[in-house]
Amino acid sequence: MTEAFSNGYLISVDTTHLPEMELNPPYKHFFSYQITIKNLSNQPGQLVSRFWEIVDGIGSKETVNGLGVVGQQPIIEPGNSFTYTSGCPLISSIGKMSGHYVFLNLENQATFKVDIPPFELIPAYHLN
Structure with a gap:
């Protein structure tokens, strides 16, 4: 599991290679990733958008921008968390992802970034 703290939010990422997909x-390889976003600040925030940079093991890069995550723009109250699962197809068997979320502070209407820790997409057989 990979974790990072940014602007009052703890982001945890866990990945799984799904060879049966x-x-x-x-595309030849598929990975799922589960992300938990915990609000450790004292103000409620709404996740409004995401930005990803995906780098394949052969060097190809792809960027993804969009509203919310998995069709939602969750509001996360102080002390609460939101978990979702998504996926990423790759041409090669390894890759990495990094990015950030844009949040809206619901008390003062300011937007701010929350960094997503970079994480690797690697099947277990590459680690042995």
Whole structure:
């Protein structure tokens, strides 16, 4: 598990390689990742958008921008957390992801970034 603290939020990431997933070419490998976002600040925040940079083991890069996560723009109260699972197809068997969320402070309407810790997408058989 990978973790990072940024602007009052603790982000935890856990990844899983799913070799049984059937993918359309050129993608050959699929990883799921579960992210838990915990609000350790004293103000409620709403996750409004995300930005990802995905780098494949062969060097290809892809960026992803969008509203919310998995179709939601969750409000996270102080002390509470939000967990979601998503996925990432890759051409090669290894890769990495990094990025950030944009949050809206619901008390003063200011937006701010929360960094997502960089994490690797590596099947267990590459680690042995």
